[in-house]
Amino acid sequence: AQSVTQLGSHVSVSEGALVLLRCNYSSSVPPYLFWYVQYPNQGLQLLLKYTTGATLVKGINGFEAEFKKSETSFHLTKPSAHMSDAAEYFCAVIPYSGAGSYQLTFGKGTKLSVIP
Amino acid sequence: DVKVTQSSRYLVKRTGEKVFLECVQDMDHENMFWYRQDPGLGLRLIYFSYDVKMKEKGDIPEGYSVSREKKERFSLILESASTNQTSMYLCASSKQGRNEKLFFGSGTQLSVL
Numbered sequence: 001a002q003s004v005t006q007l008g009s010h011v012s013v014s015e016g017a018l019v020l021l022r023c024n025y026s027s028s029v030p031p032y033l034f035w036y037v038q039y040p041n042q043g044l045q046l047l048l049k050y051t052t053g054a055t056l057v058k059g060i061n062g063f064e065a066e067f068k069k070s071e072t073s074f075h076l077t078k079p080s081a082h083m084s085d086a087a088e089y090f091c092a093v094i095p096y097s098g099a100g101s102y103q104l105t106f107g108k109g110t111k112l113s114v115i116p
Numbered sequence: 117d118v119k120v121t122q123s124s125r126y127l128v129k130r131t132g133e134k135v136f137l138e139c140v141q142d143m144d145h146e147n148m149f150w151y152r153q154d155p156g157l158g159l160r161l162i163y164f165s166y167d168v169k170m171k172e173k174g175d176i177p178e179g180y181s182v183s184r185e186k187k188e189r190f191s192l193i194l195e196s197a198s199t200n201q202t203s204m205y206l207c208a209s210s211k212q213g214r215n216e217k218l219f220f221g222s223g224t225q226l227s228v229l
Contacts, residue, residue, distance in 0.1 A: 009156065032215045043120070043206055043220030044159075051215045090158060094214050103174060104218065106151075108158035 002027040004091050006107035014115045019063075019078040021110050023091030026072060033074040034092040034104070035065055044090060050074060051096070061085070086114045119143075122207050122221040129228050135194040137224050139207030145219070146212045148190035150174075150182065153204040153223070165190055166212070197228045 007022040025031060032051050036044040048059025055067040061084075065076045074091060091107040123138035141148065149164040151174075161174030163182040171182050179201060183191045190209075194201055204225050208218040 034217070036218075041222070043208075043222045044218070045220065046217040049215065049217065096214055103161055103164070106159040108156060 002031065002093050002095060002105050004093050004105055004107035006089075006091050006110050008110055009108065010111045010113065012113040012115060013081045015083060016080050019076070019081045019085065019112065021076040021089050021091075021112065023065075023074045023076065023107060024072055025074065025091070025093045027093055027095055029095045030069075031093045032096050033065075033067060034094075035059065035063070035074075035076050036090045036092060036106075038088045038090065038109075040087070047076070047089070081112075081114045083114050083116065086112055088112070120207055120209055120219050120221040122205075122224050124224050125222065127224055127226045129194075129197050129226065131198060131228060133194075133197050133228075135197050135226065135228075137192040137194075137205055137207075137226070139190045139192070139209075139221060140188055141190075141209040141219070142188065143209060143211075143219065144187065145209035146187075147210045147216075148184065149208040149210075149218065150180075150190065150192045151206045151208065152176070153206055159206065162192065197226075199228050202226060202228045 005024045034049045035047040038044045048057045050067045058064045088109045088111045094104045120141045150162045151159040165171045165184040181193045206223045207221040210216040210218045
């Protein structure tokens with residue numbers, strides 16, 4: 001069984017400030033990890049994903065995330081927030097092996113507001 | 117540009133009606149998914165399909181059924197709509213493989229009155 005916890009349903013940052021969105025997971029086997037973003041009135045799109053290899057993953061729009069196995073975390077960061085980053089962000093996890101389905105488990109989402 | 121198209125952006129139905137939500141993808145993907153999205157609850161998987169005529173239940177299949185007669189099309193059916201099925205419905209598709217990214221449609225906001 002797997003679960004995803006996103007700390008903070010709403011996060012506000014000033015334009016130009018660091019963005020940090022937190023994600024912790026629990027999984028019985030090592031997982032693949034994803035961050036998706038949803039802009040207003042749109043579907044979700046992939047920001048970045050961790051599969052294997054380098055634990056620091058770079059994504060689109062200047063975002064990156066680091067997989068920390070010891071902390072079971074996959075926090076999303078961006079050094080300098082832009083107004084266009086205002087959106088809802090979802091962390092998701094799927095086990096990379098084992099019998100069973102392709103069921104991706106999503107967190108409940110974090111809405112990011114960027115203050116001018 | 118790759119696309120997942122959902123037939124309606126907004127839909128209003130009456131309690132007890134049979135409702136069809138249609139989703140078409142043009143990427144020749146094997147996997148297709150139906151999620152519902154509710155504020156504060158994130159995305160919850162209703163059903164998914166990994167091949168034509170194949171389906172698996174997700175976390176919340178009760179009150180829903182699905183149909184996949186052709187590879188590109190995945191339909192979600194509400195046999196008898198109820199007010200608690202008022203929600204945003206998102207369709208997605210992906211290639212085979214657990215680490216493949218999902219491509220999402222823009223969603224259908226369904227209101228059941």
